[in-house]
Amino acid sequence: MRLAPTVATETVLSLRAASFGYGDRPVLADADLVVHPGEVVAVLGPNGAGKSTLMKGILGLNELVSGSVTLFGIPSTEFHDRARMGYVPQRHTLSATVRATAEEIVASGRLPRLGWLGRMRATDRQIVARALDVVGLADRAATEVSTLSGGQQRRVLIARALASQPDVLIMDEPTAGVDAASQHVLAAVLERLASRAVTMVIVTHEIGALKRLFTRVVVVDSGRIQFDGTPQQYSTAQGGAHRDHDDHDMHHHDDDELDSEGGVVPRGPLDQLRGHHGWSA
Amino acid sequence: MSDLLTIDFMQRALIAALLVGTVAPMVGIFLVQRRLSLIGDGMGHVALAGVAIGLVTGQGPVLTALVAAVIAAVVIELLRDRGRTNGDVALAVIFYGGIAAGVVIISKAPDGTPANLTKYLFGSILTTQRDDLYVFAALAAVISVTTWALRPRLFAVANDEEYARAVGLPVLALNIVLAVLTAATVVIAMRVVGLLLISALMIVPNAAAQLIARSFSSGVRWAVAFGLVSAVGGVAVSYPLNTPSGGTIVLVAVAIFIVTAAVAAIITRVGQLRHAVAESHDHEHGLECGHLAVPHGDHVDYVHDGHRHAPHEGHYDEHGHDERAGSSNGPVDGAAETTGTRRS
Known part of the structure; x- marks a missing residue:
């Protein structure tokens, strides 16, 4: 893929023959992946295929068994400016052990930029307020998060990641288990971020709701990266290699004017494509 | 009450109660948030071993308890960081080893009577020494300043440890700091609340506060208020009632919890009756939703x-x-x- 010279000089992340896992047992092996600024990458695959392992490996949350990971041109072992990595974990609910407002949760995303003892200044508060605004929750800043809907809580987590002004957003299943109204808003939020050229790596099994967003599709299965290409190439590959009615299903979503509303149930077309892995884990 | 204030040991006990009532809930909220409500209890067990060593060697039991509890705190956090399943069992070994060593060693001390042991386990208004107060005040100052300065970070780590790790917050260091703060709180509380009951003063005021708080910061404020009322009130009534101060303090805290729960339930009920819910619709209102x-x-x-x-x-x-x-x-x-x- 050719990119404009201004952005081609730096890669956001680069994996070379990377294997990730726990202890000595790799869950994902031999992964090669280069993400450039401005790309919106879908990481697809059935549950247990290794896509979360890939994502956590990039974030340094599990062990790099072999190979190399480079973040913004720096080897991950020497990379300490982790505030540049925006992480949106998969949480069906935010921690309900103690009460906290949306603003308090989002403010915790600002901390990586403040050092050990730094306090929030006026600028930091503005950035937190803007992050809430971007995800459409400016009017809920003072609301206790456990009273928000699942989709709104997901957007709080996206705002938290945005608060550190990261150079890449890494999201784990942002649309899974979210009701229809929220999924629509969520897709709009992600599209807004994409239109601002925010680099995103989105782990999902629901390409339907977010189809317009992606510039690239990576498929992980059985602990390997099995496919890496444009959404068009992905559709073609699906059409050639798989059963016809699945392909039809994809196009049905594509043609649907409000395709994000097609994903009411937290399962996507890919689950159907991949057989019945969806409920296995 | 004015009588109480003129008695020397009551003055000291009330000051100790004031200190512990303030700091215990400040530290406790992070334990509640991390679902580690019982860790303070375990540290109390280990602190007893420290007390016993102090009594046998003739050192001040407050200092030896502090050393024992802080060592236990650091070891516990390191264990939690390493293993997962065996960490829980390791905690049990440390905690029960601590209290068993405490009971055995204290029996060899010159004044190691069962009555003396009870004072340390359940608190007594008679035991706070003037020197203790200086140590308690210094510890309370360190605990308050540290929790205030690190509060957003302790909140972030307790709220979502994996996220904190991913964005580069010093998770292990912050967890060790919290464990050491817990250990120091246990030691401040050992005179008036007692080593077996201190955990209650860290947790119960927070449990009550969570029933009415609408944010983390208001949760902290309510918990400190409840903690202060429980600790000072408990010490004050334990003298005329001639009861152990620790048990009295905890019973006051539990009473506050029950009353708060009842009041919160009534307020919720009244609130439900008084507000009208609009028809439900899939559309979500927001600043750009198109509605005025x-x-x-x-x-x-x-x-x-x-x-x-x-x-x-x-x-x-x-x-x-x-x-x-x-x-x-x-x-x-x-x-x-x-x-x-x-x-x-």
């Missing part, structure tokens, strides 16, 4: 089909009729919406 936004007190109403909808928890409340421009079914244009948000 009207500031209303501390929140924003959205004009929807001639009605004002206010977001409330998982639904919308009905906040009356509004027939203004933009109240029609369709979304209004951006200019009208902007005007709407500025209208007061």
Whole structure:
């Protein structure tokens, strides 16, 4: 893929023959992946295929068994400016052990930029307020998060990641288990971020709701990266290699004017494509 | 009450209660948040071994208890960081080893009577020494300043440890700091509350506060208020009632919890009766949703089909009729919406 010279000089992340896992047992092996600024990458695959392992490996949350990971041109072992990595974990609910407002949760995303003892200044508060605004929750800043809907809580987590002004957003299943109204808003939020050229790596099994967003599709299965290409190439590959009615299903979503509303149930077309892995884990 | 204040040991006990009542809930909220409500209890067990060593060797038991509890705190956090399943068992070994060593060693001390042991386990207003107070005050100052300075970070780590790790917060260091703060709180509490009951003063005021708080910061404020009332009130009534101060303090805290739960339930019930819920709709109101936004007190109403909808928890409340421009079914244009948000 050719990119404009201004952005081609730096890669956001680069994996070379990377294997990730726990202890000595790799869950994902031999992964090669280069993400450039401005790309919106879908990481697809059935549950247990290794896509979360890939994502956590990039974030340094599990062990790099072999190979190399480079973040913004720096080897991950020497990379300490982790505030540049925006992480949106998969949480069906935010921690309900103690009460906290949306603003308090989002403010915790600002901390990586403040050092050990730094306090929030006026600028930091503005950035937190803007992050809430971007995800459409400016009017809920003072609301206790456990009273928000699942989709709104997901957007709080996206705002938290945005608060550190990261150079890449890494999201784990942002649309899974979210009701229809929220999924629509969520897709709009992600599209807004994409239109601002925010680099995103989105782990999902629901390409339907977010189809317009992606510039690239990576498929992980059985602990390997099995496919890496444009959404068009992905559709073609699906059409050639798989059963016809699945392909039809994809196009049905594509043609649907409000395709994000097609994903009411937290399962996507890919689950159907991949057989019945969806409920296995 | 004025009588109480003139008695030397009561003055000391009340000051100790004031200190522990303030700091115990400040530290405790992070333990509640991390679902480690019982860790303070375990550290109390280990502190008993420290007390026993102090009594046998003739050192001040407060200092030896502090050393024992801090060592245990650091070891516990390192164990939690390493293993997962065996960490829990390792905690049990440390905690029960601590209290068993405490009981055995204390029996060899010159004044190692069962009565003396009871004072350390359940608290007594008679035992706070003047020297203890200086140590307690210094520890309380360190604990308050540290929790204040690190509060956002301790909150972030306790709220979502994996996220904190991913964005580069010093997770292990912050967890060790919290464990050491817990150990120091246990030691401040050992005189008036007792080593077996200190955990209650860290947790119960927070449990009550969570029933009425609407944010983390208000949760902390309520918990400190409840902690202060429990500790000072418990010490004050334990003298005329001639009861162990620790047990009395905890019973006051539990009473506050029960009353708060009852009041919170009544308020919720009344609130449900008094507010009208709007019809449910899939559309989610927001600043760019297309419906006219009207500031209303501390929140924003959205004009929807001639009605004002206010977001409330998982639904919308009905906040009356509004027939203004933009109240029609369709979304209004951006200019009208902007005007709407500025209208007061």
